Amino acid sequence: MARSLRVLLLNVLLLALHWPLYAQVYPVQVTPRLLPPYTLNVSDYHMGTTEKLVVLLTNTDLSKPTLQVRLKMSIQGQNAKLINRDEMYYPPITLDAGVPLRVSLNDLAPYFNADNLVLQGITRAQYLQTKKLPEGFYQFCFEVYEYNTNRLIGRSNCAMAWLSLLDPPLLNLPRNGESIAWKEPTNIIFQWTPRNMGSPTAAFNTEYEFTVVELWDNDIAPAAAFGTSQPLYRTTTQATTLLYGPTEPLLIPGKRYGWRIRAQASDGSQNSDTYRNNGYSEIFWFTYQQDCPMPFNVQSEVSGGRATISWNAALQQ
Numbered sequence: 001m002a003r004s005l006r007v008l009l010l011n012v013l014l015l016a017l018h019w020p021l022y023a024q025v026y027p028v029q030v031t032p033r034l035l036p037p038y039t040l041n042v043s044d045y046h047m048g049t050t051e052k053l054v055v056l057l058t059n060t061d062l063s064k065p066t067l068q069v070r071l072k073m074s075i076q077g078q079n080a081k082l083i084n085r086d087e088m089y090y091p092p093i094t095l096d097a098g099v100p101l102r103v104s105l106n107d108l109a110p111y112f113n114a115d116n117l118v119l120q121g122i123t124r125a126q127y128l129q130t131k132k133l134p135e136g137f138y139q140f141c142f143e144v145y146e147y148n149t150n151r152l153i154g155r156s157n158c159a160m161a162w163l164s165l166l167d168p169p170l171l172n173l174p175r176n177g178e179s180i181a182w183k184e185p186t187n188i189i190f191q192w193t194p195r196n197m198g199s200p201t202a203a204f205n206t207e208y209e210f211t212v213v214e215l216w217d218n219d220i221a222p223a224a225a226f227g228t229s230q231p232l233y234r235t236t237t238q239a240t241t242l243l244y245g246p247t248e249p250l251l252i253p254g255k256r257y258g259w260r261i262r263a264q265a266s267d268g269s270q271n272s273d274t275y276r277n278n279g280y281s282e283i284f285w286f287t288y289q290q291d292c293p294m295p296f297n298v299q300s301e302v303s304g305g306r307a308t309i310s311w312n313a314a315l316q317q
Helices: 002-023 105-112 124-130 222-226
Strands: 028-034 053-059 066-077 081-084 093-096 101-104 117-120 136-146 152-163 167-173 178-181 188-195 206-215 231-237 241-244 256-265 284-289 296-303 306-312
Touching: 028 136, 053 066, 053 093, 053 136, 066 105, 066 152, 093 101, 101 105, 117 124, 167 256, 188 206, 188 256, 206 222, 222 256, 222 284, 231 241
Parallel strands: 028 152, 178 284
Antiparallel strands: 028 053, 053 101, 066 081, 066 093, 066 136, 081 117, 136 152, 167 188, 188 241, 206 231, 206 256, 256 284, 296 306
16 A cells, blocks of 8 residues: 555656646747847837848647747836737737748737837837837847637747947047148048947948038038038048048138038948937038148348348239
8 A cells, every 4th residue: 555655656746747848848939030230219120121120930830730829029128118918919920830930020010019018117108209219228029829729839039139329420530620721632531430339230330421511601600501501522431531532522722611420321221210310420610721822032131130031922823
């Protein structure tokens, strides 16, 4: 009798030890990915034509040729959390056994609908108005549930990223308000310092738009006049130095010019949610001085402890 009891207890113990192993088998693999450059704009993750968030789903249960599923998304950061409500409607997603399915853009839109979210750290009004997350470190996590039974069949998996706005470049040369002497041929060095090199996504994915304009009204502040003037020259470069030479549009001596740099993603994606001030630097200006030729026929005479110096002014061309 005692032996039988011990055998029964041993079988129960073995069953208890093995049960969690069977209970934790999830037939759907979930692999979310965030694609750089990262953005704080929520709509970028489910709208447009450029993928920013992708969820790869794979049905590994070959005994079920198709599965009808739905997702549950949670975006959790230090200052805000967005979690899907379970009781809301989400369109079913069909998974074929052994065939990975890529879910992105419009397919993710229902999960970002404000009606389908529990919001923490951000109000519904803020979410609807700005469609932006506060800056910080975030985890984008997804689970998969069988559509009809609401049984968890895809364990939560997360993609992580630091989301923040980058600072536009600092302008170095020419210095603001500097007078630059006329030269033939033209040879002006423009130089700026990037402030996005600390970002792993933007440091090697950035180009710079250089713009110079003629400031035709000297009574208007250069920053204000810049916005009302047509660009004299505009180009893009991945360098942080630009040589303005004789092949560029002619600068007129005696005129004032303003210039500005805009940092932007080299893949053509939008700036508004990557850089502060949409990537624009401040505006610097300089005066392109008239040619001042050297005087000629310089003569000197010393008499009675005094020196008299005379010269002839060069004729202006």
